[in-house]
Amino acid sequence: MSIPVGPYSPSVRSGSWVVCSGQIGLCSSPQGPVLAEGFAAQVDQALANVADVLAGERLGWGDVVKVTAFLADMADYAVFNARYVAVLGDHRPARSVVAVVGLPLGALVEVEVWARSAGAG
Numbered sequence: 001m002s003i004p005v006g007p008y009s010p011s012v013r014s015g016s017w018v019v020c021s022g023q024i025g026l027c028s029s030p031q032g033p034v035l036a037e038g039f040a041a042q043v044d045q046a047l048a049n050v051a052d053v054l055a056g057e058r059l060g061w062g063d064v065v066k067v068t069a070f071l072a073d074m075a076d077y078a079v080f081n082a083r084y085v086a087v088l089g090d091h092r093p094a095r096s097v098v099a100v101v102g103l104p105l106g107a108l109v110e111v112e113v114w115a116r117s118a119g120a121g
Contacts, residue, residue, distance in 0.1 A: 006104065010053045016117040018057045022070065023049035024107035039076045039108045043083040046111045051087075059115045061088050066114040067095040073108070074099040080109065 011020045025042030026033045026049065036045040054060055071080060077097060093113070103110050 011057055013057060018054070018059060018063075018115045018117070020050055020053045020057075020113045020115065022068075022110040022112040023047075023053065024104060024110050025049070026105075026107075035105060035107055039073075040079055040083055042108045043080055043111075044087075046107075046109050047083065047087045050111050050113055054113070054115060057115070059117065061091055063115040063118060064088075064091070064093045064113045065116055067093050068112050069095070069097045070100045070103060070110040071097060071108070072100060072103055076108065 008021050010023075011018055023046045025036040025045035027036050027045050036042045051061065054063065067084075069080060069084075071077065074097075080097065100110075
C-alpha cells in the first residue's frame with residue numbers, strides 16, 4: 001500500500017533505473033491508512049509497501065541494487081536486520097542504515113530503494 005504522505009511520486013523510472021521513494025509502515029484499516037503497531041510490524045509493512053511499488057514497475061527484490069533505511073532508534077538495528085533478511089533472503093544489495101530524529105507520521109522506520117531492470121548493461 002503506497003500512499004504518498006507528501007508531494008512526491010512513489011517511484012520514478014529513468015531508463016532502466018527505478019528509484020522508489022521511502023515507504024513507511026502504513027497499512028489499511030477501516031478508518032483509513034494507519035501505521036502498523038510496533039517496530040517489527042512497521043518494518044514488515046514498509047518492506048511490503050516497497051515490494052508493491054516495485055511490482056508496479058514490474059520489478060522485484062532481486063532487481064534492487066541499493067537500499068537506504070532510516071530508523072527512529074538505532075537500538076532497533078538488530079530487529080531491522082532480522083526482518084530484512086526474512087524478506088530479502090540471500091539477496092544482498094548495497095545498503096545504508098541511518099538513525100534519524102523523526103519520520104513522517106511518527107513512523108519508526110522508512111525504506112527507500114534503487115532498482116534496475118534485468119538485462120540492463
